[in-house]
Amino acid sequence: MRTGSDYPCFRPFFDRQQQPIKIKRSQAVQRTGGGRSPMVRALSQELTLEEFLQLPETKPTSEYIDGQIIQKPTPQGKHSSIQGELVPAINAVVKAARVGRAFPELRCTFGNRSIVPGITVFRTERIPRDTDGAVAHVFSIAPDWTIEILSPDQSQTKVTKNILYCLNYGTQMGWLIDPDEQTVLVYLLQQQPQAFDLPDELLPVPDFAANLKLTVGNLFAWLWE
Template identity: 30%
Template sequence: MSLTVEDLTALQADHPDWRMELIKGEIVVMSPSGYESDEVAAEVIRVLGNWVRPRKLGRIAASSAGFRLPNSDLRAPDASFVLAERLRRSPKSFAQLAPDLTVEVKSPTDSLEAIRTKIQEFLSLGTRVGILINPDDRTVEVHRSEQAIVTLRDGDVLTVPDLLPGWEVQVVDLWAPEFD
């Protein structure tokens, strides 16, 4: 039996604290992320938002924002960006498009292959850039359709000039700080 967004919405009404995605007709309950991975995701959202909002380039959302994709899946990346001309106003419910940029941060329970598959699915549905941030080995993978994956490390600079002209962040600045 293939489930729909309406089925997910009904289940969400019964369980408002559950985070869920609809993937190929199946509802998947998402577990909470690890503290470190969520701190990294929050930093990505902060640095993106600080660049995007004053320039009115588009919208930044966190992991609870759902996207109803062209294949009818309902997915939620850890962070996302949609160009202003594609989403003039924030929808009350799910955005009915694929974001231009998705960011996934590996948490302790995540499989790298599952995250890479999710990014590739977004790319196949119209997302232009997918970023996988892995705090375990302090790497950042930049994915684009039909292009080789670019892997960045501490000492490198993350940029997305085709979507965010002039924006850059040192990879080392993405990681959770250590306080003495």
């Protein structure tokens, strides 16, 4: 898939520092020679969520948060190691029991955000489906469980705000995994976050994934396998 750099007219949406950029139609028109593009609708207004969703996907992926486009850092070794092991570990429990399914890097669009958590888990009955029963392309709902794995160049504040946003839209639980600190922060709605960093601590999970028995030590041991 092409990145924003492959499309000259999209270059103003991202900078090398991965900072949020507010997009206005007047800027886009200037870069596109005045032509009308599906990405722009109203003069001198920020890009809407609907307009953002018409843009090509980027690598690394981009999120839409409060009228801003924020490009996520490229996943690196620790992030990918944990993500690659955790998704099948969750699915071995919830998918096998037909109660849910974990997805890596799945775009979820709800409220006024379009975000791509490291891992999302949905209960089976909430997974959007096509008319033939296949998993749908578009997920316009919040996940039941959102899991973020912090990257070295990523803002912990921005990631935490995405987790809290999910909780406000019905997500049961959020995890923020910090590989460098070997700590997992667990978020529940209207409860104080909990920090888990002892190897033998059993990590809490949503009720539908109660059979998943994973300790802090198990989780971070994947970095050495």
